[in-house]
Amino acid sequence: MIGKVNWIVEGDFTRLLHIPTSQSGSVLLQPKESVSEILKGIQSVTLSYGENMLGPTIRATHGEEVLVQLQNWLNEETNIHWHGLIFPENMDGHPKDIVIPGESFQYRLPVLQRAGTYWYHPHPHGDTAKQVFHGLAGLFIVADEEENSLNLPSGIQELPLILQDKHFVNGQLDYSLSEEEVMSGYLGEYVLVNGIHGPVAHVASGWNRLRIVNGSTARVFNLGLSGGIPFFIIGADGGLLPTPVKVSVCMLGPGERLDILVDLTSFDIGQEFYLVSNRFSEFNVQGRQSFRMMKFLVNHSPEMNFSLPATLSHIAPIDPGSTIATRRFDISAMNGGGAGHDGGNRHTINGRPFEMDRVDEVVRSGSTEIWEFDNQKGDEIHPMHIHGVQFQVLNRMGGRNQLIESEKGWKDTVLVMPGEKVSVIMTFPLYTGVFVMHCHNLEHEDDGMMMNFRII
Ligand code: C2O
Ligand code: CU
Ligand code: CU
Numbered sequence: 381m382i383g384k385v386n387w388i389v390e391g392d393f394t395r396l397l398h399i400p401t402s403q404s405g406s407v408l409l410q411p412k413e414s415v416s417e418i419l420k421g422i423q424s425v426t427l428s429y430g431e432n433m434l435g436p437t438i439r440a441t442h443g444e445e446v447l448v449q450l451q452n453w454l455n456e457e458t459n460i461h462w463h464g465l466i467f468p469e470n471m472d473g474h475p476k477d478i479v480i481p482g483e484s485f486q487y488r489l490p491v492l493q494r495a496g497t498y499w500y501h502p503h504p505h506g507d508t509a510k511q512v513f514h515g516l517a518g519l520f521i522v523a524d525e526e527e528n529s530l531n532l533p534s535g536i537q538e539l540p541l542i543l544q545d546k547h548f549v550n551g552q553l554d555y556s557l558s559e560e561e562v563m564s565g566y567l568g569e570y571v572l573v574n575g576i577h578g579p580v581a582h583v584a585s586g587w588n589r590l591r592i593v594n595g596s597t598a599r600v601f602n603l604g605l606s607g608g609i610p611f612f613i614i615g616a617d618g619g620l621l622p623t624p625v626k627v628s629v630c631m632l633g634p635g636e637r638l639d640i641l642v643d644l645t646s647f648d649i650g651q652e653f654y655l656v657s658n659r660f661s662e663f664n665v666q667g668r669q670s671f672r673m674m675k676f677l678v679n680h681s682p683e684m685n686f687s688l689p690a691t692l693s694h695i696a697p698i699d700p701g702s703t704i705a706t707r708r709f710d711i712s713a714m715n716g717g718g719a720g721h722d723g724g725n726r727h728t729i730n731g732r733p734f735e736m737d738r739v740d741e742v743v744r745s746g747s748t749e750i751w752e753f754d755n756q757k758g759d760e761i762h763p764m765h766i767h768g769v770q771f772q773v774l775n776r777m778g779g780r781n782q783l784i785e786s787e788k789g790w791k792d793t794v795l796v797m798p799g800e801k802v803s804v805i806m807t808f809p810l811y812t813g814v815f816v817m818h819c820h821n822l823e824h825e826d827d828g829m830m831m832n833f834r835i836i
Contacts, residue, residue: 386568393580396580398576424548424551433575435517457480475816476814512597531686578674585649589640592640594634594636598821609642611643613625618791620692707750712754733829749805768809
């Protein structure tokens with residue numbers, strides 16, 4: 381293949397940020413081929429649930445049932461997983477439950493959990509990364525009374541930002557993997573925000589809320605604002621944190637979300653700054669560069685006043701004393717069995733690649749367990765994700781050796797860096813059936829870094 385340069389190419393920050401349309405109640409999603417101006421002046425073929433790339437933002441309130449009709453206009457199998465949302469087994473988008481080309485399926489989704497920034501994407505085994513890469517992904521935002529009572533910045537002062545990296549050949553998306561990317565996962569040198577390379581957003585000189593999703597297949601961001609402008613983390617994967625936390629950087633792995641507030645009340649009209657990713661590692665190819673992803677231009681006064689509350693929500697820590705089992709998952713081992721890419725090594729969990737019909741673990745509905753993701757001997761980054769639950773991160777040993785600020789709330793995906801062992805605690809839902817746990821580096825997942833667990 382054509383030699384790929386993974387050094388990030390910044391955009392010129394002149395095209396306006398695209399905000400996906402919001403839909404609620406009953407939604408029709410029709411994945412199909414589409415065309416989109418991702419790079420300025422170039423039409424690229426994409427996949428889409430909506431107009432040009434990505435899909436609409438589905439908005440729901442706690443307690444509501446959302447109906448989504450999936451009509452598969454692709455010429456391959458697909459389905460939809462509602463990442464971070466806890467739904468019955470047959471609605472979860474397990475890779476065994478796929479929709480063949482031309483067919484449709486209705487998802488009935490009882491939204492019974494707290495407010496948060498969730499998202500949706502396809503999950504057909506072996507093709508998840510490729511379909512997400514080409515444009516199939518969207519946000520699923522849940523509201524509830526607790527969050528509404530805070531009157532957080534909304535309307536044009538609330539920006540959803542889906543971050544994804546791409547590589548192009550002759551202006552077209554290119555999903556071929558180099559030797560190195562078979563191991564690291566796909567890395568593109570163009571970072572898109574909501575499907576556009578290097579956009580600009582016009583923001584108010586007040587408080588702004590940014591709901592950030594890392595929708596890349598493998599790239600980790602070390603998010604910050606240019607000039608070290610501080611921001612407040614108010615939420616993570618599973619909704620609000622107990623209190624806002626002021627930081628100037630935060631890492632975000634594939635699949636993870638970050639809900640932040642930026643205070644621009646002292647900014648003048650005309651002032652600008654950038655959303656950046658800061659270097660975070662010398663030895664990992666991903667972490668060696670700092671780059672800008674989008675520009676913010678302060679160009680109007682705020683439509684609403686806001687003051688940051690001291691507390692945001694109540695999160696009761698799950699008592700480790702209530703666990704009935706601790707399971708350890710070795711996520712550092714490769715399987716050299718030859719079944720993987722080009723007959724080489726394969727990404728596994730506990731040394732075993734995914735098998736659709738093999739149930740690897742059996743857990744009890746309503747019970748509490750600790751799961752340990754052990755990457756202490758590994759040298760790759762693994763964002764580990766569990767379907768059907770929200771968990772709390774208990775501790776991280778080795779590597780960074782501590783929890784980061786965004787891990788102090790509910791999570792469904794946790795970044796496990798080389799040398800780390802991360803323990804999470806969770807109470808399984810009252811739903812029963814087979815769900816998956818996997819690495820959200822989607823190349824690793826497609827390669828087999830996934831397992832089934834059955835809730836009985
Ligand atoms: Cu977002 Cu099973 O994944
Ligand atoms: Cu998920
Ligand atoms: Cu991985």
